[in-house]
Amino acid sequence: MPKPPRRPLTLRDVSEASGVSEMTVSRVLRNKGDVSEATRLRVQEAAKRLGYVPNKIAGALASSRVNLVAVVIPSLKNMVFPEVLSGISETLETTPLQPVVGVTDYRQDKEEKVLFEMLSWRPSGVIIAGVEHSDASKAMLARAGCPVVEIMDTDGEPVDCCVGISHRRAGRQMAEAILQAGYRRIGFVGTKMPLDHRARKRFEGFTRQLGKAGLEIADQEFYSGGSALAKGRELTHQMLSRTPDLDFIYYSNDMIGAGGLLYLLDRGIDVPGQIGLAGFNGVELLDGLPRQLATMDACRRTIGERAAQMILDRQEGDLEPELVELEPTVTLGDTLTRS
Amino acid sequence: MPKPPRRPLTLRDVSEASGVSEMTVSRVLRNKGDVSEATRLRVQEAAKRLGYVPNKIAGALASSRVNLVAVVIPSLKNMVFPEVLSGISETLETTPLQPVVGVTDYRQDKEEKVLFEMLSWRPSGVIIAGVEHSDASKAMLARAGCPVVEIMDTDGEPVDCCVGISHRRAGRQMAEAILQAGYRRIGFVGTKMPLDHRARKRFEGFTRQLGKAGLEIADQEFYSGGSALAKGRELTHQMLSRTPDLDFIYYSNDMIGAGGLLYLLDRGIDVPGQIGLAGFNGVELLDGLPRQLATMDACRRTIGERAAQMILDRQEGDLEPELVELEPTVTLGDTLTRS
DNA sequence: ATGAAAGCGCTAACAT
DNA sequence: ATGTTAGCGCTTTCAT
Numbered sequence: 001m002p003k004p005p006r007r008p009l010t011l012r013d014v015s016e017a018s019g020v021s022e023m024t025v026s027r028v029l030r031n032k033g034d035v036s037e038a039t040r041l042r043v044q045e046a047a048k049r050l051g052y053v054p055n056k057i058a059g060a061l062a063s064s065r066v067n068l069v070a071v072v073i074p075s076l077k078n079m080v081f082p083e084v085l086s087g088i089s090e091t092l093e094t095t096p097l098q099p100v101v102g103v104t105d106y107r108q109d110k111e112e113k114v115l116f117e118m119l120s121w122r123p124s125g126v127i128i129a130g131v132e133h134s135d136a137s138k139a140m141l142a143r144a145g146c147p148v149v150e151i152m153d154t155d156g157e158p159v160d161c162c163v164g165i166s167h168r169r170a171g172r173q174m175a176e177a178i179l180q181a182g183y184r185r186i187g188f189v190g191t192k193m194p195l196d197h198r199a200r201k202r203f204e205g206f207t208r209q210l211g212k213a214g215l216e217i218a219d220q221e222f223y224s225g226g227s228a229l230a231k232g233r234e235l236t237h238q239m240l241s242r243t244p245d246l247d248f249i250y251y252s253n254d255m256i257g258a259g260g261l262l263y264l265l266d267r268g269i270d271v272p273g274q275i276g277l278a279g280f281n282g283v284e285l286l287d288g289l290p291r292q293l294a295t296m297d298a299c300r301r302t303i304g305e306r307a308a309q310m311i312l313d314r315q316e317g318d319l320e321p322e323l324v325e326l327e328p329t330v331t332l333g334d335t336l337t338r339s
Numbered sequence: 340m341p342k343p344p345r346r347p348l349t350l351r352d353v354s355e356a357s358g359v360s361e362m363t364v365s366r367v368l369r370n371k372g373d374v375s376e377a378t379r380l381r382v383q384e385a386a387k388r389l390g391y392v393p394n395k396i397a398g399a400l401a402s403s404r405v406n407l408v409a410v411v412i413p414s415l416k417n418m419v420f421p422e423v424l425s426g427i428s429e430t431l432e433t434t435p436l437q438p439v440v441g442v443t444d445y446r447q448d449k450e451e452k453v454l455f456e457m458l459s460w461r462p463s464g465v466i467i468a469g470v471e472h473s474d475a476s477k478a479m480l481a482r483a484g485c486p487v488v489e490i491m492d493t494d495g496e497p498v499d500c501c502v503g504i505s506h507r508r509a510g511r512q513m514a515e516a517i518l519q520a521g522y523r524r525i526g527f528v529g530t531k532m533p534l535d536h537r538a539r540k541r542f543e544g545f546t547r548q549l550g551k552a553g554l555e556i557a558d559q560e561f562y563s564g565g566s567a568l569a570k571g572r573e574l575t576h577q578m579l580s581r582t583p584d585l586d587f588i589y590y591s592n593d594m595i596g597a598g599g600l601l602y603l604l605d606r607g608i609d610v611p612g613q614i615g616l617a618g619f620n621g622v623e624l625l626d627g628l629p630r631q632l633a634t635m636d637a638c639r640r641t642i643g644e645r646a647a648q649m650i651l652d653r654q655e656g657d658l659e660p661e662l663v664e665l666e667p668t669v670t671l672g673d674t675l676t677r678s
Numbered sequence: 679a680t681g682a683a684a685g686c687g688c689t690a691a692c693a694t
Numbered sequence: 695a696t697g698t699t700a701g702c703g704c705t706t707t708c709a710t
Contacts, residue, residue: 008484010687021697034695051482056459057399058687061702066396076424082415101440120395143390145347229627259627266629288568288598290605349703360681373679397703400686
């Protein structure tokens with residue numbers, strides 16, 4: 001076995017090894033332009049034998065085409081985002097485009113940094129979670145020179161394209177469903193607001209809708225950090241100790257909702273008879289709980305797919321900005337029906 | 340507001356706007372070399388005003404330095420990998436290096452493609468899950484021309500560096516703990532093998548250790564796809580219908596284990612008195628279940644941190660390959676003690 | 679402290 | 695069908 005050279009191989013090496021000009025080698029390796037079957041084979045053989053890996057840096061610079069799509073999301077630990085990512089990856093799978101992920105930890109300063117970093121690779125498109133960004137970020141997006149799709153949330157003013165759901169409306173809808181089922185003493189358990197605009201909007205929509213029915217949130221509690229399941233237990237316990245006559249708790253996500261559910265069942269409390277519950281997200285992960293938690297699907301997969309498609313559609317022509325508001329489906333499950 | 344030009348800005352634009360040579364502008368923007376305070380300010384002002392974003396493609400080509408670390412993992416949906424990623428990101432946070440993630444879906448053909456794709460960006464390092472790879476992938480890794488760290492698993496022959504745990508030993512250890520607690524009729528519920536080498540190795544270590552005690556797996560079941568929680572319920576039900584005298588079930592991960600636990604509790608079965616349970620991974624997510632599931636921490640975060648550090652250490656000198664086997668900690672929890 | 683020239687490895691555009 | 699030439703936007707190196 002020949003000792004591999006320390007220097008990475010270049011087109012030139014393949015060219016010399018195959019006795020074919022660099023240009024033709026390049027054509028073969030990209031399946032571009034007419035190349036005779038004979039030379040094609042010789043080149044492919046040489047490239048394979050040497051273990052040549054093309055240098056995309058050089059290719060991208062020369063062609064000013066970078067087949068990367070920057071995907072900027074707040075977190076990977078949240079379940080929600082990996083699912084969006086799946087939708088994106090799958091849609092891009094059969095295309096030359098490739099997603100590259102950057103994580104912001106729900107922090108605008110980090111979003112700025114990540115965005116700057118990614119834009120400096122001159123991607124073919126940007127998919128970014130949320131419609132709230134710092135002025136600097138908005139300016140960068142506006143000048144990105146490539147299609148931009150803001151995802152997850154439609155309550156705001158996108159720079160270019162947008163696909164998501166209205167979280168305000170989602171909050172309202174859930175409030176309606178709860179009221180219609182006859183619950184009246186309603187508590188809310190959520191994540192600390194400043195971090196998560198979408199959770200905040202759901203809360204706002206929720207309280208506003210209750211307000212229209214002349215009701216107020218009977219109790220509320222906000223958490224941050226820790227295992228969501230454990231937090232759900234803990235906060236549910238706290239809330240019921242403080243406000244024992246609650247007949248419903250709305251959680252800002254399914255995981256804490258599940259924690260609450262497990263707590264109530266442990267205590268032998270009748271769900272949904274004595275207390276009803278609902279979460280948000282419709283995470284498949286939780287199928288298999290003792291009761292199916294009422295929730296609302298955030299259309300994560302679809303959002304990913306649509307966003308990727310918007311980027312693809314805009315690779316050639318200069319299409320108009322596209323704004324898509326998806327319809328989240330409500331699942332009443334076993335925790336929001338007093339039948 | 341001036342209409343932004345379609346063409347992305349170049350150093351030259353900043354140079355002209357500031358009346359400073361391209362070279363000096365470059366120096367300012369990279370904090371490299373001596374520049375007088377006066378020019379530095381003028382340049383920074385101009386760059387900011389224009390909204391200049393440097394072109395890393397060109398920079399990387401010119402300097403043949405690409406500050407990317409390729410991270411190749413099987414999946415993002417598995418919890419486990421996002422945690423490894425956190426460890427990596429955090430360690431690289433304060434350095435010029437940046438992780439870029441590629442996902443293989445546990446498929447070797449896809450791993451090859453992803454690896455080729457990533458290597459064609461000439462990254463400063465590669466972190467890749469597992470030690471089992473196709474010959475082609477191994478060849479690519481060997482010739483990558485940058486440090487390579489194989490992670491998660493130490494049972495095999497790494498190309499360069501390696502940090503992880505021995506899943507065979509993990510399986511053995513869990514078997515020992517179970518035997519020591521006095522369980523004898525032991526069932527196994529796992530993921531379908533060919534996909535996941537680490538799960539397979541745990542299973543092998545587990546059965547081998549039982550064998551040493553003269554025992555065989557009393558029943559076993561493998562699943563693929565679907566909600567792990569629901570599968571855990573379902574398979575536990577099936578297994579106990581078929582083999583009612585089981586006194587222990589070992590699950591290949593915590594999520595199906597949790598499903599099993601919820602099922603048994605629903606049925607009013609005494610855990611761990613009548614049946615003991617254990618999973619694998621030590622996912623924090625599950626703190627808050629009615630019982631704490633016995634499990635083993637796979638050191639995910641540490642693995643990420645160490646791997647990133649190995650890459651960092653190898654940026655300058657040519658260090659020796661480093662092989663690190665971590666010690667997973669066993670948590671007996673509430674489901675593996677017949678006190 | 680600043681500038682000028684050369685070239686990173688590839689591809690677009692034009693020969694032939 | 696194949697080869698030649700001139701850059702892509704930056705950094706390296708060497709001058710000044």
